[in-house]
Structure formats: C-alpha cells, structure tokens
Amino acid sequence: MGAGVTATDAAAAPRCLLAPDGTVADGHVPALDDAGLLDAWRAMRLSRTVDARCFSLQRQGRLGTYSSVNGEEAAVVGSAWALDPARDWVVPQYRELPAMLRQGYTLVRALQYFMGFPAGNHMGEGVNLLPYQISLAAQIPHAVGLAWGLRHQGSDGVVCCYFGDGASSEGDAHEALNLAGVRRAPVVFVLKNNGWAISTPVRRQTAASSFADRAAGYGMPGELVDGNDLLAMHDATTRAVARARAGDGPTLIEARTYRMGPHNTSDDPTRYVDAAELEERRAADPLVRLRRHLDARGLTDDAAEAALEAEHKALVDAAVAEAEATPPLGPAAMFDHVFARPPQRLDDQRAVAEAADPPEMP
Amino acid sequence: MGAGVTATDAAAAPRCLLAPDGTVADGHVPALDDAGLLDAWRAMRLSRTVDARCFSLQRQGRLGTYSSVNGEEAAVVGSAWALDPARDWVVPQYRELPAMLRQGYTLVRALQYFMGFPAGNHMGEGVNLLPYQISLAAQIPHAVGLAWGLRHQGSDGVVCCYFGDGASSEGDAHEALNLAGVRRAPVVFVLKNNGWAISTPVRRQTAASSFADRAAGYGMPGELVDGNDLLAMHDATTRAVARARAGDGPTLIEARTYRMGPHNTSDDPTRYVDAAELEERRAADPLVRLRRHLDARGLTDDAAEAALEAEHKALVDAAVAEAEATPPLGPAAMFDHVFARPPQRLDDQRAVAEAADPPEMP
C-alpha cells in the first residue's frame, strides 16, 4: 500500500483517470453515475460563479478579504463527493467552499462570513463541518482529534481534512499526521498542492518531490493524484474513506492542482507568477476537462451550461441580498458566545459597552 | 541515495558493519585506524564512568537531575568522531556528553551544569558547540540556521544535530528538516532512536517503520543505522559529512540504539520497561561489542580496560573536586548576561537584590 509509496512513485506523474481531452482511462468505471457527475459539475460551476461575484463585491467594498477556489474545483469536489455528509465530517482550511456547501453549510452564511458577520462562522445545526481555519495547519490536529473522538464513541464516521502546500510546512501538520498514524484515526488528509503559498512557489516550500512521500514517515498510505481530475480525486478519496471506515487508519492524498487566480482579493500575482506558466496552467482548467467529458457523454452542452450559469447567478443574487439584509451588529456581538459562563468582569464590560452604545434593533 | 529510502528498506535491518561478535563485515575497511579506534573506545569507556559517578553524586544530593548516555555510546561517539571539531559544530539535545567533550567542552563544566552553576552552560571559548537543549526539538531549527549561516559566510563547516525519537514528534523537528532540505543546509541529523521517550515506547511515538522514512518527504537522503555499531555510525556520518561539505545538503541518520538505564535520575523504569526486553538489549551493549573487536585486534584486554577505568575514575574525581569548589552563587548570577544593555528597571532590581543579599566573595 501507500506505505510503499516512494520517491520513485512520487517522481512519477500524478494518478490520472480523466485525460485532459475528456476521455476516461481504459478499464476505469467511474463510481459517479450520470446524476452524480452532473451534481459534481453543478457544484464546480457554482463555485466559479461565487468566486467571480465575491471578487466584484469585494472591489465594491461590500465584502472583506476573499480567497477563491478558482482552479481547484475538481480537487475539492472530487474528494468531498466521496463523503457521506450524514456521518462524515469536513475540516476545511479556507479555500474549500464547495465541500462546505455539500456538508450543509449555506451560501448565505458563507457570504455573511466574508462580510464580517459572526453568524457566518456557525456552520449550521447538525452540519458535520468545522469553521474556516485562518491559523494555517491548526485545523489538522482538530481533524485527528475529531476522528479519534467519533471512533471512541462508536461512530464509523470519517473526517476529510483539507490543507495547503504552505500549511504542510507548519509543525501542526507533522504532529497531527504522526498522531493520526499512531492512533489509526479515520482521517483522509487532502493536501491541496496548488503550487503557491501566496507568493511562495512549492519548490521553496519543500525539497520533496511529492508531499505523498511524507506518508511513509507516518506509517500511512500516501497517494499523488491529479487534482484537476474529478474522477481520480473521487476514486482516491473513495478508497481512502473505505479504508478509514474499516478501521485501517488514515491516508494522505496530495492533490496536485493550480491556483488559477490571485491568493486573495488583496494579492497581486503579477508580481511573482510567470505569465506563460499561468497560461499553460489555465489550459488545464478542471472545468474545461470535465465539460469535455460530459459533452462526450451527451450530459451537457453550451446551452445547458449557459442556463446553469444563469440559474447560479440568480441563486447568488438572492443569497447576497439575504446576507446584506443581516441586521447591523451591536456590542452584544463582541460578547455573545465567548463563554458559556462569563466571568463577572466580562459581563460588566458588556454592560458598559451596551450602555455606551445601545444595540441597534433589527 | 536515501531519497530512495522506502518503507521496504526501513523494514530491513539497520546497516551494520561491526557484528555483535566483534567481527567486521566482509570487505569493509574501517576509516578509523588503531589510534582512532582506541580514542573512540576511551571516550565510550569514560562516558560509562561519568554516568555511574553522576548517578551516585545525585543520590548523595551533590548533583541535580542527570540523564546518562548508558547504551548509546556508539551512536554518539561513532557520529561525533566523523566531525572535525575545528570547523564542524555539534548541536546536542542533552544525552550526548561524549560528542560535547570531543568538541572541547570540559568535564568540569559538565559537572557544574548538572550541579546548577550557570557557568556550566558556557561551552568554552571557541568551542563549536551549542548548549544542552531542554526544550525538546527546539535545537533542530538552531542547527539548520547555524549551518546556513556558516555556509553564508563561506565556511565549509558542517553541523551535526542530535535529537531523540521523542523529540522527532515535535513540530520543530518537521519545520527544521523541511527547511534544511529547501536550503540544502550542511547538517547531519542524527536521530537517536533509543526506544523510549521517558515511558513512551517508539511504537506509541510513531507508526512509521523507520524514522529514516521521513527523509524522502524532505528531499534528503535517509539512512537506518545500527546505533550500537561504532563503525557503521562512523561510516554513515562520514559519508553524510562529506556530502554536506561538498554542498549536497543534509542527511537524516536514524541511529537505532537502546536506553539501557532509567530516563534520568528521577525516573523508575521498572514501572514500564519489560525486564526480559531490557536484559536482551543489555546483551547488545555497544561497549561489549567494540571490546570484542579490540580484543580480536589485540588492542586491549581486561588489564588494559581496568587500568583505563582507574585512570578515568581519577580524572572524574579531580573534575568533581574542581566543580564542587565553584564559588557559591550570589544574586549577580541571576542578572549577568540576561542583556548586553540591561533596561534600567532590571539594573534597579539587581541593585535591590544585591543590597538585600551581598554576593559572597570567592
């Protein structure tokens, strides 16, 4: 198994099932049926629409800092669609919105989050999902503990933990992967190698030829997968989930993909991204690849995609309107939920703050 | 090279050149000549004597907490003897006294350190050695920065950094190994796997079959070596030092050895170490193995070892006498060297402390 993954395997090309021309590798029977494929396609397409809208909202001063999924849709959707939201959990970094939505998080909450409303960080009642993690890699220990805790309580739930190539350099990533191995925690680690940590290219992030090589050092299987290939991501994650559910422990998947846009709304990648490289990578757009496959199978066409895009624009318009209708925040927003049993001193501070500035009425 | 080290290699036995019966592997010509072998033997033998004395001193209340090298002499001496103390550096954890002494640290300072005198933590003028590190793994980033800095200034010095199987689980170990790979820093990482982190056995420390498997994930060679084999340790370290000096970057060596005694003077291993396992491991005592080899080569015998031991006892007696003659500490010891330019506030505190309690005169 992956414990046998070596520098040699890693040097080899990432595992690919859906070729750039949209054809499926010989003999591979995709686990996703037509309906599943279209569902995934819609999620990827919606993500693109949300990215575009959030960028323009930020430019208009209607939204805070936003990081788009742009280019990583297959890596996120391919992995998330291998989960059962009813029992499996997602522990995100901050660039995996489609996976969060599939778990049951709503677009309105997402917009509230990026608009700076605390409510946006509540994932929703009964939604198996942890909040966005801004402190890079800090979520990876959480994912391991969560998986351990689920198993401890007799659940067969699996945790899918996302983190970036940059986050992989943090001590937390190492401590968590090592603990997952020791405890055989049911976690699927999806390391999204999108080539960049803000302006830092992967070659300055590590000298390893593949992050999948890290797995052997933790006694777990590691697999290098083409992150722009929906089918390969879904297949690798499905196998990893099955293994975790069966009690055979964690897996590390390196999803090799590419950040097709700026790091976030305040970043200017022209300072550090080679234009030619960007063009070349844009040609490998995961949506284009999937679209070719769907076309070949007669599942969609230009007209259908245009209709879908229109439908998504309307959906996002409605969500934006609802999010922007969130009542303005009063001082209470600073104090609610800090403690279940607040110290007297904090209640006193709250009283002063509210007296000085009575909370607006909805 | 080691970048090809895989779980499969690791599952294989550690590299061994000096068999338990004292015979050298066919075709291997040890880099250490007779003089070098005897020098290493003396250092290993002295370490045993120091361990025994420090334990009894601690029991008599004349020394603080002490961690002995007992059982790890070949791992420490084999690696340290591959260094050139004039240009190479040692960055220790706290269980590598023979390596520190070879760099130029003195037994008197070591005893002062364990007796709680600040002077014991000054490694000596011009000695290429960092102090003991109590914060586990914190020294590994230091070693990488030191190696990077030496190279930056045109030196061809190499840094040998020691850490334990327990320390390897800390985030600092990961961040440092990864940076060393990225910067091709001239470091030889000697991970002493002595089977235990206090009461925690290696199987609870990691699920990896060998720590050498970690190397591939950092793009560096990794090698699993019999840590009770002086020749194999010296050979592996010599190759790693040559590579680092030539600018080819770091190496990770797992020295598989065994902690033959308690973790330290306040530990009671009978609570957690299986007596049979301990007996079996004691049989693999690195001193016994080397002694067999030296006997076969006619370089030593019982009489000579007895004489050596007597010589060492006298040497340690003298050092203990000198260390115990260290003048008692006055308040100045709390303030000296905290800052080069102390804040007024600290000088005021010092004045108060000294007035309340004039420093004793030497």
Place this chain on the structure above:
Amino acid sequence: MAVMTMVEAIRAGLGAALEGDERVLLLGQDIGVNGGVFRATEGLQERFGAERVVDMPLAEAVIVGSAVGLACSGLVPIPELQFLGFGSQAFHQIEGQVARMRFRSQGAYPMPMVLRAPFGGNVRTPELHSDAHEAKYVNAPGLKVVMPATAHDAKGMLTEAIRDPDPVLFCEPLRGYRLISDEVPEGDYTVPLGRARTVREGSDLVIVAYSAAVVVATRAAERAGEEGYSVGVLDLRSLVPLDVDALREAVAGCGRALVLHEAPLSAGFGAELVATIQEEAFWSLEAPVLRVTAYDAPYPPGGIEERYVPSVERVLAGVRTALEA
C-alpha cells in the same frame, strides 16, 4: 475527612471524573503506564483502560489540538502539559484555538476541556520546567485560569473545572504536589471558580497570592505577626474569573496590600492585581500596593533559584516597606 497531599487530591478528582462521566478522557505524555512523571494519574490507566487514559506522542501542540477535536466530537478531554513551560509549544492552539473556538463557532463548538499543567520553582528541575506563565494565558480571552493552593481546592476546583462548559487552564504547583496537604472530603464536592479564600484576616495589610505562593504569604504573615503587624492573606484561587469584590473588600479593610507571585515582575499577573485594586479601592489605599515577584530575568539554574523565587524573607521585607510607607 482524610488528609491528602495535593497530588493525591488531584488524582482522586481525576478518578472520580472518569468514574462519573464516560465522556471524560485523559491524554498526555507518560500519563498512562507511568502514571505521570509526578504520579498525578497513577493507577488510572489500570482502572479505566488505555482508551480513556491515553499516552500521547511527544508533541504539545497536537495534545492540545487533538483535544479541540475530541471536544468537537462531544467528549470532555483533559489534556496534561507535562510542564506549563512547554505550553509555549502549544501556545497557538491554546490562545488561538481552545480559547476562541466557542466564540468563533458562535456557540456551536464549546470547549469543555481542562488543560492540566504543573509549574513553579524551587524543586531543582532543569531549565524551562519551573516558569510561571499564567499572565500570558490570562491575556488570552476565552480561557479560564485556575491556580489552587490547597489539596481541598485542588480536588474541588478540578471537579468544578471539568463540569464547567468553558475551557480551563488548571495550574498545579510542582512544589506543592507533596508539600501541601490538608483535609479533603472523600466524596463529590466542588469549589466554585472566581471566589477568593481568606486565609487569614489582618488589619494592617493584606497579601494577595495564589498557588504555592499562598504558603509563602502565610508564613510571612505569621512572621509579621511576631513583629506586631496584623497581616491578612487572600488566596485568589482563580485568576479568570477574578474575584474583584474580595480584592476590593480585603484592601478596603486594611488600606494596604502586597501582591505576590513566582512570575517575573513586568506584565506579570501582579500588575493586573495592582491595577484592579487601585481601580476598585483607590480611596481606601493608604500606601502604594507593593509587588513581590521574581525578577525580570529568565528562570535561573538550580544553584541560584532560591534567590529568584520570592522567599518568606523578601515578602517580609516588602511587608515592612509597605507598612512603613
């Protein structure tokens, strides 16, 4: 009631919690087979098994960070930091994650965890084992900080902390583990967080302290008594919540105060106490509130630590200064 040492009381509290609530789980370095390097968890793994008293790899950030995940799964984790000084390795998880998860998730993920950590000087430990870092955690909103001074409070506040739905940093005085012993009820009881304890009344001055420093404060107060001064001692018991009323009343009663702790002076918790006292009892203060603390230097090697950790003599000298002011 039986007389117990502090470490016995803590062990009893942990055992009772494991017994009474199956959601409770202990994790840390050497806490299982070895029973903890100070024996605080001795015998608990035999009683409750290796799945509820879990030996962890040597990595503080993931000991704390995995406890966050365990709490998200519905359990009540009690991670142990082998020494508070090594909480620094997990500082980002403690101040950035444990303390904020409840607020971040708007109540969806409470953190009913108790982080146990021994600390404190004059026990000849190696470097970094004795550091008193409490102020750094008080300045990390979302966390409660408990520092008992007696075996009775240790068990009672530990039990309360485990039942408290908020995360608690529970600091245990190394020196007190065996030196401090007093009467501890056998059965279940709790001591509320945020209620200071009057150790002794005094009409001239009150010494405000917590954890092992309370012992030093009490000895100094007795010695001052022999010199004819009436000196009281207030044991804060917890720094968050802070018993502001008790502080106000204690100072109002005598007009003079001295605050004492093992941590360095600058930005130590003593500063917060002085600030709070002068905010709450300014008009009853007859002299500046004095601070007796460690110096603004790193915790020194064993050969000099007795001079670094505030001694009865230094406190006594402070008392004299405060009373002569």
Place this chain on the structure above:
Amino acid sequence: MAVMTMVEAIRAGLGAALEGDERVLLLGQDIGVNGGVFRATEGLQERFGAERVVDMPLAEAVIVGSAVGLACSGLVPIPELQFLGFGSQAFHQIEGQVARMRFRSQGAYPMPMVLRAPFGGNVRTPELHSDAHEAKYVNAPGLKVVMPATAHDAKGMLTEAIRDPDPVLFCEPLRGYRLISDEVPEGDYTVPLGRARTVREGSDLVIVAYSAAVVVATRAAERAGEEGYSVGVLDLRSLVPLDVDALREAVAGCGRALVLHEAPLSAGFGAELVATIQEEAFWSLEAPVLRVTAYDAPYPPGGIEERYVPSVERVLAGVRTALEA
C-alpha cells in the same frame, strides 16, 4: 526632510541596514519577490539578492528558530512574522530560546536579532491577524519590545534595534503603515530604546499610549481640549525598556492618567503601566489611573471590530470619567 509613510520609513531603515552591515539578513514569508504582503521589503531582494532577503517556508517556529542559529553563526538576522498573531506558532522559540540564549550560554551566544511583526485592528483583516499580544512578550524576560507610533521613530528605532546586541521584538501598526506619515531624515540616525516621547503637554491628565493608539490618544486629547480640558499624551515608544522616569514625571505633573491600548484589559500591558504609575507616583495621584482597552473577548469579526478597538469616543469618555473622579 522628506515626509514618509511608516511602511516607507521601515523599508528605508531595512535597506540602510542591509547596505551598511553585511551581517544583516532578512528572512520571512513572501518578503522577497513579493516585497512583503504590506510591501515593507519591496525592492530589497532585487537590491541585495535572494541570499540576504530570503523567502521562507510557511513555518513561524523555524523562521525564528533558524534565526537563532544564524545569530550563533555571527550574523544579524531580521526575521519577519507576517502577523504578530502568528508569533504564537513560534512562541516557544521566542520566549524560550531567543529571549534566553544569551543568558543560557552566559554571554557566549548573544542574539542581536530584530523580530519584525505587524499587528493591530480596524483594517478588516481575517481572524487572528489583528491581535495585540505585546504583554505576553513583555512577560518573557530577555526580550526588548519596541512599538513606534511615527514614521520617524519607526526608522530610527529600527536602526537602533538592529544595532542593539539584544533581541528586539519590533511591532509595526498595520493601520499605521500608510495612514501614519511624518518627516523622516534621509540619512542615518537612531532613536534610543527606552525614552518616551511627549506628544503634547497637559495639566489635567496624561494619556499614556504606544503604537497606533497614540494617534487615537492625540485626537482624544484634542477633542478634550475643545471641551476645556488640558490633556497631555505620552508615547512610550518601547515597553522594554520602559521609561519609568517619564511616566513618573508625566503623572506627577498632572495627577491623573489614562492608559490606552488595543489589547484586552486583563493582564494587558496597561496593567503594568497602572502598577508602575502607582508605585512611582502614588502620592501625586488625584484619581485612579483609568484603563481604556479592548474587552476581555477575542478579537471579533470585521463587522464589529470598530467597537472592539478603543475609539476616540471611548477614550474621551474615559478622560471625562477620570477628570470627574
């Protein structure tokens, strides 16, 4: 003299240091090609090369920890923490290693390093980017903590900090990077550490502040002036060393003081200021020293941060309270 923004002044200081001392080396996340996420190091890698302005992997502990090794090798490293909030990931290296190495090695390994770190609120950053952690570092003996409030001081104190043989945590106000601008000498000059700056004199009350809060303090003092109060402002410039004399004199002059910072109240550096003031100027105090700070809650999401960071209005209200006391 040219008027520069604070970020320009810092960039100028870094450039001059790299120019003037070949031992100086910069390391951090995105500081090279990208010129730093706030452009503080813009153009420096082109000028001095990728071996002196070094882009690092995303790992704060080894950014700081390797700087310790670089210093041991004889260099003068200037690591950048992209945000002070992420200093928590390196907290064990900063408080346990950087701050103690000189003392630990008895002078053999000085740490002439400057740790640069932006911080501060009201710039709508994501969570954990705005936190004011200064008090936690002041309580870590061995470290100097510098927090300039003007472009002039930023360049002058940065230059001084780089030449100072002791390790310095140099905190830069995010909000001030572009909003704060003033006259900065082109050439070489230094501003000593530990000398506070009187921003304005006042006979009724003095506001003690540092970093971006000095701007808020000054506006509040002006507004108070319009209400007929004479309010002074003291800019501390550095917390370690602390200018105790300036504090004493400022308070002695007017008998009333208000301390201001962006960090939470409890165990924030304001507590140290109040404690120091009442120790040094107790008899000249006519009213309790007031603290205006953030609340004892985590730094909140952007939608409410303006209410969390002390505003001119809150300071003004505090001034009135202090003056009516």
